[in-house]
Amino acid sequence: MIFKLLLLTGFILTLHGCSVNLSNSSNNNYDVGQNYISRYLVPNQLPAPATIKSVQLYRKGNTNSPPVIKLGSSEQLVLSFDELSNASGQFRITFTHHDQQWNPSNIPQDWYLAGMNEVIVGGGKKNQLSEPDYFHYSTEFPNDQLSFETSGNFMLHVIDFSSGTRLFSLPFFVTEEAGEMTSWVETKYNAGRRFGALDRPFSEYIYPDFIEFPQFDLSFYFAQNRFWGDIKQSEHFDFSEEDRTQFHLSEDNAFPANFDFIGLNLNNFSVDGSQIIDWFPERNPPEVILRRDILNFSATPSSGWRTSFGNPETGVESRYANIRFRFQDGGDFSSNQGVYLVGDFNQWVLSEDNKLKYNNQTGYWETSELIKEGTYTYKYAIKSGRDGIDDLILSDAVTRSNQEYTSFVYFQDPDYRYQRLLNVQVFRSSASR
Missing domain, CATH: 2.60.40 (Immunoglobulin-like)
Known part of the structure; x- marks a missing residue:
């Protein structure tokens, strides 16, 4: 363990420099220092340029599934997108590990990834009908050449192979599915902006055996409708029972229950x-x-x-x-x-x-x-x-609609000092207790 800690110290500055170069490359189509206004984009995420369309990232087997896979399982994520072009291209995909706030984890690459940190995507399928011309690309990971060695928040980066330009990035999650979680939603009417309803998600988490100091080492978050950029940290906890905790959002930090599409x-x-x-x-x-x-x-x-x-x-x-x-x-x-x-x-x-x-x-x-x-x-x-x-002023401002929520439980590993993602649960506001 001491050797790994020393190794981590030696790698921090190097990896930090790499992350800065990745985020501020002069070849990027976007100024990533710009503050893009979006509930979906997380910090350091680069949105797709106008030449990239129909981006998808989901767990293999269901295009509607969230981009979450279990560590050490056979589950894969599927990335697909179109490039508006009349010639086939080639792309590199690389991966970075992040904490729960989407800051670079600054741990050595071989701690979170085994194999080459690169997936090559090329060829593509050309459309057969009307303009504009485009090529469709798809790839799956992890695979025989690449696997993830730790849980947590990850981001993939799609890079043009010939120019080295980073085109876009996407967040995804690798969970350990450690412990047990039950979640539900409490709705309060006429309590939000313009008298809209508010949703307060709740979760109860039963710890795995290795958790010794949950009050200090665990943190809890909620996301609404997969808007990862608008994730909220739970401010309220109940550690009164020895083997579990309940956590939830305050009313002041609740989600709008009338978010519609x-x-x-x-x-x-x-x-x-x-x-x-x-x-x-x-x-x-x-x-x-x-x-x-x-x-x-x-x-x-x-x-x-x-x-x-x-x-x-x-x-x-x-x-x-x-x-x-x-x-x-x-x-x-x-x-x-x-x-x-x-x-x-x-x-x-x-x-x-x-x-x-x-x-x-x-x-x-x-x-x-x-x-x-x-x-x-x-x-x-x-x-x-x-x-x-x-994005509520121009829609139905009163009606309560069925929302999707995701609970996250993070563990600050006391030995290696990075954020592990212990459990993720997706549930809907129709879930009650």
């Missing part, structure tokens, strides 16, 4: 009379016009929501189109106020690329997004303060 069904680019009202296949790229959304009227809470990425089609005949969104606010916002389209097709990021423009002739806020055939969810949002997001 608008469903987007693009399985077929054709006029359906309900959502798609016009279709122009002759344009390059093709264009789809959606029925207008109306403030506090068209919100359709989706109890079946289970993914941050949507479900884009993966076949070589799947098409992209410019999807025209139109939003009617009832005159509540001035023409110079920023309204943004956020969804699982753009990593829920508020950016100038998805800012709506007010059309004085129609009275609608409008924008277009290049999206592949499939099913998605989205919302309209405004900026709140300098770095915040208000």
Whole structure:
């Protein structure tokens, strides 16, 4: 153990320098020092550029599963994405380990990863139908060449092989499934902003035998709807029982119980009379016009929501189109106020690329997004303060809808001083005790 601790000390500065270089490379398409406004993005995560579309990361076997695998198991994660290009490319995927706040763990690579810290992805499948041209890529990990040696928060980084440019990164989790966890939700009505309902998730965790000082070595977190960038640490604990603890959020730190999504069904680019009202296949790229959304009227809470990425089609005949969104606010916002389209097709990021423009002739806020055939969810949002997001003001502000929550239990390893992820549990607000 002493040898490993000495080894860790010698590696800290080197690894810290590597992480800084990774985050601030001048070759990046984005300035990663920029504060991207998104509930999904975690610190140090790089969003995908405009040339990368239909990104997915899920546990193999179910595209709706969260990016969580068990340490030492046969479970794998699947990464897939499209590159808008008329030529096949090649990519390197590397991995970094992080603490529960997404800071680099600064432990030697061979402590958290066995094999080469590299997955090469190339070839790709070219689309067979309309413009724009794209290639679809997919890979699975861990595999015979790479495995994870410790639990915790991880991030994968997709790098262009020829230029060395880091294109984007994604968070995922490796859990030990140590101990036992039971979770539930308590809802309080008329307690939130604009008199909306609030959800307070609760969990009870039974410790594994190796936990000696739970009050000092354990920390607890909750995430809503897989928005990893908006994760909240539990401030309340009950250690009165010898073998377990209960933890929960305070009312001041509770989640909105009325967070809803608008469903987007693009399985077929054709006029359906309900959502798609016009279709122009002759344009390059093709264009789809959606029925207008109306403030506090068209919100359709989706109890079946289970993914941050949507479900884009993966076949070589799947098409992209410019999807025209139109939003009617009832005159509540001035023409110079920023309204943004956020969804699982753009990593829920508020950016100038998805800012709506007010059309004085129609009275609608409008924008277009290049999206592949499939099913998605989205919302309209405004900026709140300098770095915040208000994605509830433009939706149903009262109705309680079924939310998905994730509980995390972290253990500060007393020997090696890094954060192990002991247990993860996904549950819904319909769960009660």
